[in-house]
Amino acid sequence: MEAPQKKIPADSVGLVAPQKLHFSEPLPLRSGRTIDQYDLMVETYGTLNSDASNGILICHALSGDHHAAGYYDAGNPKEKPGWWDCCIGPGKPFDTNRFFVVCLNNLGGCAGSTGPSSLNPETGKPFGPDFPIITVRDWVLSQARLADRLGIRQWAAVIGGSLGGMQVMRWAISHPERLRHALIIAAAPKLSAQNIAFNEVARQSIMSDPDFHQGRYYDFNTYPQKGVMLARMVGHITYLSDTLLREKFGKGAGENFGRDLRGGKLSFGFDVDFQIQSYLQYKGESFSKNFDANTYLLVTKTLDYFDPTVDYDGNLSKAFDKSACKFLVVSFSSDWRFPPERSREIVDALLQAKKDVSYLEIEAAEGHDSFLLPIPRYMKALQAYMNRVANECAGGKV
Numbered sequence: 600m601e602a603p604q605k606k607i608p609a610d611s612v613g614l615v616a617p618q619k620l621h622f623s624e625p626l627p628l629r630s631g632r633t634i635d636q637y638d639l640m641v642e643t644y645g646t647l648n649s650d651a652s653n654g655i656l657i658c659h660a661l662s663g664d665h666h667a668a669g670y671y672d673a674g675n676p677k678e679k680p681g682w683w684d685c686c687i688g689p690g691k692p693f694d695t696n697r698f699f700v701v702c703l704n705n706l707g708g709c710a711g712s713t714g715p716s717s718l719n720p721e722t723g724k725p726f727g728p729d730f731p732i733i734t735v736r737d738w739v740l741s742q743a744r745l746a747d748r749l750g751i752r753q754w755a756a757v758i759g760g761s762l763g764g765m766q767v768m769r770w771a772i773s774h775p776e777r778l779r780h781a782l783i784i785a786a787a788p789k790l791s792a793q794n795i796a797f798n799e800v801a802r803q804s805i806m807s808d809p810d811f812h813q814g815r816y817y818d819f820n821t822y823p824q825k826g827v828m829l830a831r832m833v834g835h836i837t838y839l840s841d842t843l844l845r846e847k848f849g850k851g852a853g854e855n856f857g858r859d860l861r862g863g864k865l866s867f868g869f870d871v872d873f874q875i876q877s878y879l880q881y882k883g884e885s886f887s888k889n890f891d892a893n894t895y896l897l898v899t900k901t902l903d904y905f906d907p908t909v910d911y912d913g914n915l916s917k918a919f920d921k922s923a924c925k926f927l928v929v930s931f932s933s934d935w936r937f938p939p940e941r942s943r944e945i946v947d948a949l950l951q952a953k954k955d956v957s958y959l960e961i962e963a964a965e966g967h968d969s970f971l972l973p974i975p976r977y978m979k980a981l982q983a984y985m986n987r988v989a990n991e992c993a994g995g996k997v
């Protein structure tokens with residue numbers, strides 16, 4: 600019996616197809632190295648208007664990619680839509696009837712853009728550990744070149760959550776004339792020592808895997824799956840809140856809240872006793888099958904290195920001095936990876952720099968991953984803000 604055809608929702612962008620764009624102009628990196636040529640994998644939704652004023656750029660987080668909305672295969676009942684499908688589409692906050700939405704897989708990624716798993720033209724083998732460290736500043740420069748390729752002089756808005764929000768900040772600092780609105784969601788001005796520590800544990804999990812081979816596992820026809828699995832398990836814990844874990848893995852209260860047993864009784868050994876253990880192993884294993892280990896190492900370093908104050912004597916407000924756009928900053932109450940006080944640091948710096956900024960803290964139990972979810976107040980806030988942006992585009996205020 601054939602599986603039923605998947606019915607695509609009416610507010611979806613529908614079937615989509617990525618495109619790979621090649622760039623032959625060398626890209627100078629903050630590290631001092633250069634990428635001579637590179638590819639960027641891109642998806643676009645909606646239509647660019649005649650004066651190219653309605654383009655918005657979506658910047659992805661650590662494990663994201665270019666597939667932000669829509670579907671690749673309408674006949675696959677197991678297929679999930681793009682990672683921000685709740686926000687992108689007709690009538691949604693990033694309304695594709697009004698905006699031309701662009702999302703790319705950043706350099707160093709493993710979803711089609713040039714990265715460690717790509718072939719090095721000089722050797723004919725994957726770059727592996729020879730691929731240079733990429734910073735947020737480098738990503739934004741490559742994104743600016745993408746905008747040039749698409750004929751977009753100025754974005755109506757640049758939008759991102761988590762590591763994506765850091766890219767939005769860098770856009771406002773490095774290319775202030777090229778965006779009118781900046782939406783910084785669930786982000787921080789730079790990582791705390793605790794966050795850098797989590798990233799280091801994740802990297803050590805990968806690099807200590809016997810199948811890592813100093814990053815040259817491609818040459819050995821193997822993959823550090825256990826290392827990537829452990830790294831993702833560590834990371835995934837930080838994306839969720841204690842409240843969410845309790846609700847998801849416990850029906851009782853008090854000491855047993857969130858401690859549901861997988862088999863109904865203790866094993867008195869080192870098997871998987873609790874449902875949370877099984878859940879984390881499942882998440883880690885599924886992630887390890889689809890994400891390149893060297894890319895994980897690289898992107899966590901990108902996170903660690905982000906500090907927009909480095910050229911401004913450690914002063915964040917000074918970094919935003921030349922920014923000309925309007926800002927929306929959003930945080931979530933249960934996000935302990937990038938808690939609301941980190942967003943308020945950004946807001947305070949923007950106010951000190953006399954910038955136009957709106958701030959919203961959303962009550963949500965879902966932790967850091969809240970920015971990916973259709974939480975009603977969050978969706979309404981994005982919708983209201985983006986209506987203003989769309990009306991500016993329609994009014995020709997560019």
